Amino acid sequence: MSKSLILNSITKEGVDILATQQGEPAWSKELRTRAWETYLKKPFPKESDPGWKKTKLSLLDFSRLSAKSFEAQKDKSADPLLTDNLLDHIAKLGGLVFSYQSQDSSFCQVKLSQEASAKGVKLVTIPQASQETPEILKRFETSEPESENDKFILMSRALFNCGGVLSVPDNVEIEDPFVFVTNLAADCVDGALFPRIIVSVGKNSRIKVVNLFTSAGSKESSQIVFSNALTQIQAEDGAYVSYVEVQNYADNVFSLNRQFNNLKRDARIYSLSVGLGGKQLRSDITTEMAHTGASASIMGVALASSGQSVHYNTIQEHVAPHTTSNIDFRIALKNHAVSCYHGNIKISKDAQQSDAVQSSKNLLLGEDAKAEAVPNLEILANDVKCSHGATVGPVDREQIFYLNSRGLDKTTAEELIITGFFNTVLATNPIAGVDAFIQELVAKKVQDQI
Amino acid sequence: MAAKTKEILRVEDLHVEVDGKSILKGVNLTINAGEVHALMGRNGSGKSTLSYALMGHPKYTVTEGKIFFHGTDITEMTVDERARLGLSLAFQYPVAIPGVSVSNFLRAAVKAKRGKDVPVKEFRAELKKVMGELGVPNEFLSRYINDGFSGGEKKRLEIMQLSMLKPSLAVLDETDSGLDIDALKTVSEGINRLITPESECGILLITHYQRILNYVKPEFVHIFEDGKIIKTGGSDLSLKLEEQGYEWVSGSVQSEAQNAGLDLASKS
Ligand SMILES: Nc1ncnc2c1ncn2[C@@H]1O[C@H](COP(=O)(O)OP(=O)(O)OP(=O)(O)O)[C@@H](O)[C@H]1O
Ligand SMILES: [Mg+2]
Numbered sequence: 001m002s003k004s005l006i007l008n009s010i011t012k013e014g015v016d017i018l019a020t021q022q023g024e025p026a027w028s029k030e031l032r033t034r035a036w037e038t039y040l041k042k043p044f045p046k047e048s049d050p051g052w053k054k055t056k057l058s059l060l061d062f063s064r065l066s067a068k069s070f071e072a073q074k075d076k077s078a079d080p081l082l083t084d085n086l087l088d089h090i091a092k093l094g095g096l097v098f099s100y101q102s103q104d105s106s107f108c109q110v111k112l113s114q115e116a117s118a119k120g121v122k123l124v125t126i127p128q129a130s131q132e133t134p135e136i137l138k139r140f141e142t143s144e145p146e147s148e149n150d151k152f153i154l155m156s157r158a159l160f161n162c163g164g165v166l167s168v169p170d171n172v173e174i175e176d177p178f179v180f181v182t183n184l185a186a187d188c189v190d191g192a193l194f195p196r197i198i199v200s201v202g203k204n205s206r207i208k209v210v211n212l213f214t215s216a217g218s219k220e221s222s223q224i225v226f227s228n229a230l231t232q233i234q235a236e237d238g239a240y241v242s243y244v245e246v247q248n249y250a251d252n253v254f255s256l257n258r259q260f261n262n263l264k265r266d267a268r269i270y271s272l273s274v275g276l277g278g279k280q281l282r283s284d285i286t287t288e289m290a291h292t293g294a295s296a297s298i299m300g301v302a303l304a305s306s307g308q309s310v311h312y313n314t315i316q317e318h319v320a321p322h323t324t325s326n327i328d329f330r331i332a333l334k335n336h337a338v339s340c341y342h343g344n345i346k347i348s349k350d351a352q353q354s355d356a357v358q359s360s361k362n363l364l365l366g367e368d369a370k371a372e373a374v375p376n377l378e379i380l381a382n383d384v385k386c387s388h389g390a391t392v393g394p395v396d397r398e399q400i401f402y403l404n405s406r407g408l409d410k411t412t413a414e415e416l417i418i419t420g421f422f423n424t425v426l427a428t429n430p431i432a433g434v435d436a437f438i439q440e441l442v443a444k445k446v447q448d449q450i
Numbered sequence: 451m452a453a454k455t456k457e458i459l460r461v462e463d464l465h466v467e468v469d470g471k472s473i474l475k476g477v478n479l480t481i482n483a484g485e486v487h488a489l490m491g492r493n494g495s496g497k498s499t500l501s502y503a504l505m506g507h508p509k510y511t512v513t514e515g516k517i518f519f520h521g522t523d524i525t526e527m528t529v530d531e532r533a534r535l536g537l538s539l540a541f542q543y544p545v546a547i548p549g550v551s552v553s554n555f556l557r558a559a560v561k562a563k564r565g566k567d568v569p570v571k572e573f574r575a576e577l578k579k580v581m582g583e584l585g586v587p588n589e590f591l592s593r594y595i596n597d598g599f600s601g602g603e604k605k606r607l608e609i610m611q612l613s614m615l616k617p618s619l620a621v622l623d624e625t626d627s628g629l630d631i632d633a634l635k636t637v638s639e640g641i642n643r644l645i646t647p648e649s650e651c652g653i654l655l656i657t658h659y660q661r662i663l664n665y666v667k668p669e670f671v672h673i674f675e676d677g678k679i680i681k682t683g684g685s686d687l688s689l690k691l692e693e694q695g696y697e698w699v700s701g702s703v704q705s706e707a708q709n710a711g712l713d714l715a716s717k718s
Contacts, residue, residue, distance in 0.1 A: 399545055401529060402544065402547065402595075404530040405505050405541075406533055407530055407533035407559055407615070408530060409562070419550070421549055423549035423550070
């Protein structure tokens with residue numbers, strides 16, 4: 001383990017030190033620097049901006065946050081620091097990238113199954129990626145149109161410091177999931193963290209990925225830790241990616257997530273986001289059906305309690321004809337929690353015969369909980385199927401009455417209903433190994449144990 | 451069956467309002483252990499309202515009168531307290547609860563009713579027996595409560611739940627409607643099994659049809675109209691209803707009432 005470098009703030013100096021510390025080649029340092037320079041020119045979004053109203057940016061003080069540096073560690077066996085018994089649930093791993101950060105140490109480590117390496121899969125940590133998979137880093141550098149305009153993506157491109165790159169060749173099928181874990185120790189305060197996950201899947205390959213963000217949290221600390229994660233998934237022709245993300249940060253973490261899914265011809269993705277933790281959870285998920293026959297299922301469940309704010313923004317972008325997308329998000333709010341779901345459907349002129357479905361259901365458990373659901377449609381093709389629906393409301397009193405009439409008290413009845421509310425989405429999760437893990441986390445959160 | 455004397459339910463002059471509208475207008479009813487009471491009456495006469503009020507639905511406000519269960523005044527009790535005391539209701543229209551599987555729910559309900567966790571093995575065995583008796587297929591267990599089930603399947607599930615909960619009063623609101631001929635027989639047998647010497651279960655069976663009463667034989671038949679019981683008789687009463695409809699009851703009750711000097715002229 002190395003001493004972590006605590007920089008004064010998110011600065012150019014930070015970019016340089018990161019690049020140097022990690023021994024990156026010149027091109028990588030240059031990419032970071034270029035991103036940084038563009039970053040400086042862009043304004044921060046404001047809480048008054050339409051897309052940012054429900055994200056409490058004022059919680060962040062960038063002059064105080066320091067970007068942590070991670071050191072790569074190779075060939076470390078399973079880590080005792082990996083909490084939350086995730087690995088107890090996942091019997092077999094395709095591979096694991098584990099990023100760990102405490103106040104005075106940090107590292108990234110990687111483990112790849114024999115099966116995966118025999119099949120030509122590459123899995124490396126971010127500190128190693130510029131040496132071991134440079135072509136992938138370069139290819140993903142500006143693969144999204146937003147990447148030159150978005151303040152937070154630019155920040156991430158300049159400062160990304162943990163996470164990993166998964167590269168799967170053509171025609172590979174692996175059942176066991178690849179797992180990324182970002183874990184913060186309890187003493188990790190006042191830091192900024194830029195996890196970067198790149199998943200590149202070759203033609204006709206089928207893989208499963210789990211991405212877990214977690215932190216021990218500390219009850220004493222009210223200081224905010226900033227996590228700005230960028231996840232990029234690219235599925236080549238005929239590939240099928242199952243992706244499950246669990247955000248279970250402690251309540252001193254401001255968590256920003258960017259996920260880009262890019263689907264080539266006949267490629268498919270199943271993506272499930274489970275949002276439980278963090279003071280602020282903001283997640284933007286863009287799925288581009290770039291070529292004919294691409295199809296996406298983007299699911300989400302989130303449960304927030306007092307003091308938490310949840311904001312999901314999904315973009316289903318149909319660029320090519322005969323593409324389908326299905327979005328289903330379920331958010332439940334306790335006490336004073338607030339949430340916002342923005343669902344954008346974009347169907348371009350050429351994307352005829354596309355089929356886009358969007359559904360968002362919001363369950364208000366607390367009397368002061370507030371949820372907002374805003375659909376936004378931009379449909380330029382004339383021969384498409386598109387449907388969207390949103391509901392916001394309290395628990396159905398007739399359901400409560402029914403359960404009460406069987407002897408269940410109010411609390412138990414409500415817990416069953418909330419769990420059921422999520423279950424209809426969670427039941428679609430194709431990664432069996434994380435099922436019990438997620439159910440357990442959700443149950444704990446439902447019962448106010450986390 | 452000989453008349454039992456142990457009182458299970460006593461309803462005294464019950465008046466109930468829903469959303470400010472008065473629906474029940476003075477119901478009096480006593481059910482003793484082991485008795486089957488049939489409750490019949492026109493659509494909209496208030497039968498379901500009575501069943502909800504007995505169960506304690508928060509929307510149904512008791513404005514006058516009292517409900518006693520095993521001699522205890524339960525008029526102010528919460529729904530789940532009543533259920534744990536042994537009151538139960540098979541719904542006319544059971545509500546769907548997506549995402550909650552029948553088996554998870556049943557386990558929680560049995561635990562609540564019995565006040566302790568039942569060992570999984572024991573629970574399974576008991577459930578298997580009940581399902582076998584009622585002809586409930588295994589796959590129903592993993593499906594969500596009342597979600598996507600047919601009308602008849604829902605009714606079967608209601609009786610399956612009651613069979614597991616072993617209530618001491620079962621209010622069955624049109625459990626027979628929607629059941630095919632064979633199902634009617636199996637479900638009726640299930641209902642009869644609720645009455646055991648230990649359970650001392652009383653049954654209030656709301657129905658429109660004689661056919662279920664051929665299987666579940668009532669000691670008493672009550673006719674409900676405009677929020678109260680207007681006539682009580684033996685099992686012959688339901689046969690007469692089947693033949694002649696409600697017209698004659700309303701008429702005869704009206705003339706009886708007029709003879710008694712009561713004014714019921716405002717009744718439709
Ligand atoms: N929320 C409400 N507001 C106003 N009126 C109501 C409400 N709920 C029920 N009612 C009325 O109360 C009356 C009794 O209804 P109830 O469902 O108890 O009848 P029922 O005897 O069970 O009829 P059925 O045989 O059709 O099942 C009906 O006229 C109904 O319209
Ligand atoms: Mg009714």
